[in-house]
Amino acid sequence: MQSAQNGLSIFQPSGAFAADSTVVTLRRPAPTLLFKLFNPANQMVSVAGAVSRPQAGISVGSKLVDIGGLDGMNGLLSALLGGPVDLGIVGYEGLADASVSIADLIAVQAGVATPEELLSASLSLPDALSLLADAANNSAFGVNSAAVDALNTLAGVADPGRQVLLGDILNIESGIEGAASALPINLADFLNGVAQAANTGSPVNLPVGIDLGGLANVSGTINIIQPLQIAFGRAGLDAAGQPRTVARTAQVAIQLNIKVLGALSGLGGALINLPLFVEVASANTTLDDIICAGPSKSTPPQFEHTVMVSPRTSLVNIGIGNFQGNPENSSVTLVNALGIARIRTTNTILVPVGSGSNPDPMIFDGPFPPQADAEIQTQREGTDVADALDNALAQLADQLSNSVELQILGANPLGILSALLSGITSTVVSLLDPVLDLLGSALTPVFDLLGLDVGTADVSVQAVVVKQPRLFCTGVNCTAVPGANL
Numbered sequence: 001m002q003s004a005q006n007g008l009s010i011f012q013p014s015g016a017f018a019a020d021s022t023v024v025t026l027r028r029p030a031p032t033l034l035f036k037l038f039n040p041a042n043q044m045v046s047v048a049g050a051v052s053r054p055q056a057g058i059s060v061g062s063k064l065v066d067i068g069g070l071d072g073m074n075g076l077l078s079a080l081l082g083g084p085v086d087l088g089i090v091g092y093e094g095l096a097d098a099s100v101s102i103a104d105l106i107a108v109q110a111g112v113a114t115p116e117e118l119l120s121a122s123l124s125l126p127d128a129l130s131l132l133a134d135a136a137n138n139s140a141f142g143v144n145s146a147a148v149d150a151l152n153t154l155a156g157v158a159d160p161g162r163q164v165l166l167g168d169i170l171n172i173e174s175g176i177e178g179a180a181s182a183l184p185i186n187l188a189d190f191l192n193g194v195a196q197a198a199n200t201g202s203p204v205n206l207p208v209g210i211d212l213g214g215l216a217n218v219s220g221t222i223n224i225i226q227p228l229q230i231a232f233g234r235a236g237l238d239a240a241g242q243p244r245t246v247a248r249t250a251q252v253a254i255q256l257n258i259k260v261l262g263a264l265s266g267l268g269g270a271l272i273n274l275p276l277f278v279e280v281a282s283a284n285t286t287l288d289d290i291i292c293a294g295p296s297k298s299t300p301p302q303f304e305h306t307v308m309v310s311p312r313t314s315l316v317n318i319g320i321g322n323f324q325g326n327p328e329n330s331s332v333t334l335v336n337a338l339g340i341a342r343i344r345t346t347n348t349i350l351v352p353v354g355s356g357s358n359p360d361p362m363i364f365d366g367p368f369p370p371q372a373d374a375e376i377q378t379q380r381e382g383t384d385v386a387d388a389l390d391n392a393l394a395q396l397a398d399q400l401s402n403s404v405e406l407q408i409l410g411a412n413p414l415g416i417l418s419a420l421l422s423g424i425t426s427t428v429v430s431l432l433d434p435v436l437d438l439l440g441s442a443l444t445p446v447f448d449l450l451g452l453d454v455g456t457a458d459v460s461v462q463a464v465v466v467k468q469p470r471l472f473c474t475g476v477n478c479t480a481v482p483g484a485n486l
Contacts (some may be wrong), residue, residue: 023049023473052469054290055176056307056368057183057232057462060283061249061451076449079204079222080195081125082159087150094146095191099184099369099462100135102170106181108134115177119167125198128164129155132190141184141370151191162198169193173233173244180232183463184369186376189230192451196227196250203255210256210442216274216435218442220256226282228451230462235290235308245287247459249314249451254278254443255322260431272335272428274435275322278443280452283314285459288361292466304366305464311362311381311457316353318392320345320400334404334428343406343428349399353392362457368464378460385447389440397436401429 026046073092077085102115109131112118123131133151137143169190172180206220226248233245260272291297291306299306321332335343362381367374404425 023047047474048471049473050469050471052292052467053176053179053234054292054305054464054466055180055183055232055234056245056287056290056464057185057230058245058247058285058287058309059189059230059460059462060247060285060311061228061458072445072449077154077195080199081154081157082162083157085154085157087153090146091150091153092188094144095150095188096186098136098139098144098147098187099141100132100139100187100190101184102181104135104139105131108138115172115181119170119172119177121166123164123166124160125158125162125164126155126160128166128194129158132187132194136187147187164194164197168197168200168227169229171229171231171246176233183232183465185230186462193228193230196224200224200227206446212435212438212442214261215438216261217259218256220254222450223253223255224250225253226251231287233287235287243286246284248282248284251282252280252450252452254280254446258435260435272431274334274432275320275332277319277321279317281315283312283457285309285311285457290464290466293366301365305368305466306366307364307368307461307464309362309459310358311459312358313457314452317350318353318396319348319350320396321348343404343425345400346403346405349396349403351392351395351399353388362459364461366464368461370463370465376460376462378458380458386441386444389443393436393440397433400432404429
């Protein structure tokens, strides 16, 4: 125990994990001889235990409504929901401004009485969206009619064959599900998570067009390996030394098939086909500390809560080939002129984009929702997505220029065909260079729409709830353990 300058006593936890309760024992000599007769220890003892469990909701990744461009946002949701989406900007802004809680969801979901039952319930995609709409229409944080209308519209076009498990999206610290049920959850983030969870493991067609200036046609698919997760819980480490509260972005594999527009006359008009994959691991953020407002707070602002988080950026690989669970470790045919020749890469070409690094901790000062007039706070740290992709694709082009070979398939008398085609590999590389130059800026909207980070951490504090400390035991002994929902 330490004494602060203002005379208050501050308790320091003895272990590495974050303590949330304290027991105080007061002893003093017995005042009278009669008391000593009944108390041989000659002491008066009084014990009390108090617990305080501040909680926060955090998320990581770009926001759907921050991206701009209705075509892109509607295209993403059309692909993920399995039906045509045509929301206006009012609907998206309504979703970004609205929140619901787990308690709101339980109140409108028949047959569900506890947070655990809600998180384990499997819902069809339309039912999950209707649940969000009903909860938004009865939200303790106020009703946003634009958000309700948008969700009902989306429920009407969603594919009923797609399933959602809410526990895949909401990562709530084990043991405090009930206590966290009142924390607000941003509806735009919730919607993005629901749409991603409904497609986990099932590739969907690329939802936005990729414009390469008329140089190539691009098609592709997105495979969501894990959906994003919004996290709620206490700060710090548990008794096992693991972070209590961790939010993450989605883990995604993007497969592109690029057909270069420009025939190779030396190979009978054959076209260049470039398969390219992007493997994106999850970025995550841990909730390190919640410094409660009050006289004992040693850093400003004294009467606002402060939240500290540690982000970890995602590791991204871009390679030439096909992604099927793992990148294929083999060469790839770029040009195949049947009966004449083919042009292949000589080895696997793979370039890392992000390093999975740990930027400096981020510090957020209140006010935070659900406090009146408070808004979700977001900070960004790291490299711009477009710059990171451009740098990686430039490295990919450099590797490609030294990793292409010509294979003659038919007869090659006296090496004449080899001589005639000696410069064809350079031609292929020269045609691919401008395509790869443009691809980074063209891929950026896809990353933004999915909320993916590349060497960047976009971290948001969605809510902070700090209740007054509560007594969990009093008397001359205090061996009780504070309950999970205190």
